[in-house]
Amino acid sequence: MLALLHIAVALPLAAALPTSLDRRAAETCPASSPLSCPTPSGSVDTCCTNSPGGQMLLTQFWDTNPVTGPTDSWTIHGLWPDHCDGTYDSTCDSSRVYTNISAILSEGGAQSTLDYMNVYWKDYNGDDESFHEHEWSKHGTCISTLDPDCYSNYQPQEEVVDFFEKTVELFKQLPTYDWLSAAGIVPSNSKTYTLAQLQAVAKSRFGQPITWGCRSGVLNEAHYGYYTRGNVVSGEFIPADVDKSTCPSTGIKYVPKTGGGSSTSTTSAPGSTSTAPSGKVFVNVISGSSTKGCLISTGKWMIGATCAGYTVSGSGSSITLTTSKGSCGIVSGAFTCGSGVSATNFSKDSSGNLVYSSNSQFHASAVPSGTTQVSVVTGTAAQSIKLNLA
Incomplete structure (x- = not known):
């Protein structure tokens, strides 16, 4: 999988977004709306027919190196509006590229969706937020029926919530494992295994063959195809044969997820025991004598999220840290990573703890819980912690 490269801007959240039920009742389309594929002829109401991206793909990952997500479940890759011929557009509206997807979902009444994504919509590099931003900006902005003009009484960013809720809804209906x-x-x-065996399962359960993806004969992706009638939020998703499998006909390996992750029957925090991607480290948070969560890509502390991979440059008494967000530094007393941050020189003590201004003690207002993100500060606060580079 390639690294995700994109440019995005953070926009303020709307003061109040409609509830999920309000959104889903916002628009209705006539039953006579044409099927999204084959490409409808003549004039098409793109608020009631996904066009030109009429071939919707719900894509899933099976990542084993590094292990990503639960050991007994595939994970979400995304929901892609391909053209009917398999080509596709990308990043169709740069004005709706956001860097605060988690906040949009939480403020938009979709906390349960976000919680689910924190387990099943994972980035193999440990940067879930950037992954979600990428999927929305590259694919979500190209779904015509989610255009803001298609909503009555549109509230900013409500289509973002609809995109992620629909993707999660479809994924739950497709338990590949x-x-x-x-x-x-x-x-x-x-x-x-053979490709025929895999397709037999797809045809039996989904009703159509699907695209099975392999890399060097190892199974790692599944793409379920749909044609749609109506809008993405409340319309009909019809299974379609869009098979473009890249797996060999025989000798397909389906490798176990080992060395990390957890079963969905456990309560282990995702990413808490996994290994950092090659060339990177996790920044684990030590509170008292135990590890309690880690830092995400923005430099904030979370428990229950996949740890971000940090790149360490330099050695000895002068090191700098970067994440996919950018350089890391102390900004207004808080540990922060981002594109506009000037890198701060840190060091490490003999235990691998991060040291700033000759002090390995950092602080936070409280221990985070759920999807709460807590700032790590250098000044005095209620919770004394250390940042260990693992």
């Missing part, structure tokens, strides 16, 4: 398992296709370091 369970379907394969029920057919005797289970992760193994010794067994191999």
Whole structure:
């Protein structure tokens, strides 16, 4: 998978977004709306027919190196509005590229969706927020029926909430791991499978063959195709044959997720025991004598989120840190990472703890819980912590 590169701007949240039920009732389309594929001829109401991106793909990952997400579930890649011929547009509206997806969802009444995404919509580099931003900006902005002009009484960013809620809704209907398992296709370091076996499961459960993706003969992606009738929020999703599998006909490896992650039956915090991506470190938070969560890509402290991979440059008494957001430094007394941040020189003590101004003690207002993000500060605060580079 390639690194995600994009330019985005943070916009303020609307004061109040409609509830989920309000959004879903916002627009209705006639039952006579044409199917999104084949490409409808003549004039098309793009608020009631996804066009030109009429071939919707719900895409899933099976990431094993590094292990990403639960060990007994595939994870979400995205919802992609491809053209009917398989080509696609990307980043269709730069004015709606956001860097605060988590906040938009939380403020938009979709906290439960965000909580689910924190387990099942994971970035293999540990930067979930940037991954979600990328999927929205590259693909979500190209879904015509989510254009703001298609909403009555539009509230800024409500289409963002609809995009993520619909993607999660579709993913829950497509339990790839369970379907394969029920057919005797289970992760193994010794067994191999055929493409015909995989497609038999897809046809039986989904009703159509799907695109199975392999890399060097190792299964790692599943793309479920739909044509749609009506808008994405409340319209009909019809399974379609969009098979462009890249797996060989025989000898397909379905490798177990080992060395990290957790089963969905456990309560371990995602990412809390996994290994940092090659060339990067996690910044674990030590409170008292125990590890309690880690820093995400913006430099804030969370528990229950995938740790961000930090790149360490320099050595000895002078090191700098960067994440996918940008350089890390002390800004107004808070540890912060971002594109406009000037890198601060830190050092490490003998235990691998980050040191700033000859002090390895940092502070926070409280221990975070749920999806709360807490700032790490250099000044005095209620919670004394250390930042350990693991």
